[in-house]
Amino acid sequence: MRTHQLVLHWIESRLSEGQLTVGGRLPAERTLAEQLRVSRTSVREAIRILEAMGVVRAGVGSGPEAGTVVISDPTAALGSALRLHVATQHLPVADIVETRVLLESWAVAKASPDAPELEEAATLLDGMARQDLGVSDFLALDVRFHLALADAAGNAVVSAMMGSLRESIQGYAAQLTANLPDWEATASRLRVEHHEILAAVRNDDGARAAKLVAAHIEGYYKEAGLGSGHTEQGRP
Amino acid sequence: MRTHQLVLHWIESRLSEGQLTVGGRLPAERTLAEQLRVSRTSVREAIRILEAMGVVRAGVGSGPEAGTVVISDPTAALGSALRLHVATQHLPVADIVETRVLLESWAVAKASPDAPELEEAATLLDGMARQDLGVSDFLALDVRFHLALADAAGNAVVSAMMGSLRESIQGYAAQLTANLPDWEATASRLRVEHHEILAAVRNDDGARAAKLVAAHIEGYYKEAGLGSGHTEQGRP
Secondary structure, eight states: OOHHHHHHHHHHHHHHTTSSOTTOBOOOHHHHHHHHTOOHHHHHHHHHHHHHTTSEEOOOSSSTTOSOEEOOOHHHHHHHHHHHHHHTTOSOHHHHHHHHHHHHHHHHHHSOTTOTHHHHHHHHHHHHTOTTOOHHHHHHHHHHHHHHHHHTTOOHHHHHHHHHHHHHTHHHHHHHHHHOSOHHHHHHHHHHHHHHHHHHHHTTOHHHHHHHHHHHHHHHHHHTTOOTTOOSOOOO | OOHHHHHHHHHHHHHHTTSSOTTOBOOOHHHHHHHHTOOHHHHHHHHHHHHHTTSEEOOOSSSTTOSOEEOOOHHHHHHHHHHHHHHTTOSOHHHHHHHHHHHHHHHHHHSOTTOTHHHHHHHHHHHHTOTTOOHHHHHHHHHHHHHHHHHTTOOHHHHHHHHHHHHHTHHHHHHHHHHOSOHHHHHHHHHHHHHHHHHHHHTTOHHHHHHHHHHHHHHHHHHTTOOTTOOSOOOO
């Protein structure tokens, strides 16, 4: 094991044993280095990795707010990892879209009709009803709407995976809209479909909600030129 | 953006533009530092993060084999991220099990009856038939059997996620077996169930395969004391 991995391993053990918890602080860099008998460089490398994994937020400045704080942002971690691997072209965009369909259909089928996240979803649809909304603002609300639906299923792992899938193809999704023949027509259709999906969840008709959400996602990518059976990277 | 993030960003751009590909090498640390006008420490930090994300393998030694090579191991990256967040107790084990059921049921329902991965799955079952197999050897083959089934669906993202879920609870799964009242009885049951699942996939009966695999996974965790509706961390 290399020295920065020793540090990672030590921190992971403290987390699993509950001696370090979310909101808590890591010991100072120098203290950790002395305690584990490694260089401060190794400690800093380990902390950078934990930051990239969404497990800590590095400290800045001094005083009571200084120090490296334990956080929990699995979505960011999974999102960066997926995005990097989409970049190496070893994770095809079509597989990401298919996985999204799988997770979202499951989530809307499982969501409880009175889950509080559905209120948020409804508010987001109100925001998307505005006709003067720009494309990127519309898409930002659209992402939040779909994440709210996924959250309504109450599974933290599925929520984190959904968020990471969206993040990993965010740049790609923005390019796709440029392929659409008529943005206004698409936006009108998406608005109608969103309301239908939300209504099905609220009517406790999980099977219908699942079917609608799958058709909604597949229809969008198909219209933008990425067929669901397509396995190429689909670069611009 | 901090300096090590500049380096990460630069490498990610080169990957998406196809100027860096899997099997290729990063420029030497010093070259990168000079080109991007950052310190060698920042370059090294970025490379450590990419290593942790399964995007590069750090170089050792000198000669033609030296240098940092681009690889693609999304499973490792997602697995470490999930494992760390299970450790912070923000991803409940019950949610991981539920996600596993979701992904595996989908995979066996989608797998083609003549997928080459099913040959490998059958060979693994032969290995698990040996009566003198120790618990940990049995479990190692068991993990590979389930991953082979997932791979047969042909979706790289689902395969990576499945692998990462297994990796994230590997330590936990090993502890669970200690809770089982009678390992030999459980092992016999698992053997029978594995054969039934594989037979259903080969008979192109996706619905039956999905049902069997869900019951198989849920039954195991239930027997080991983690109910499917359970949301606590379930620590030993």
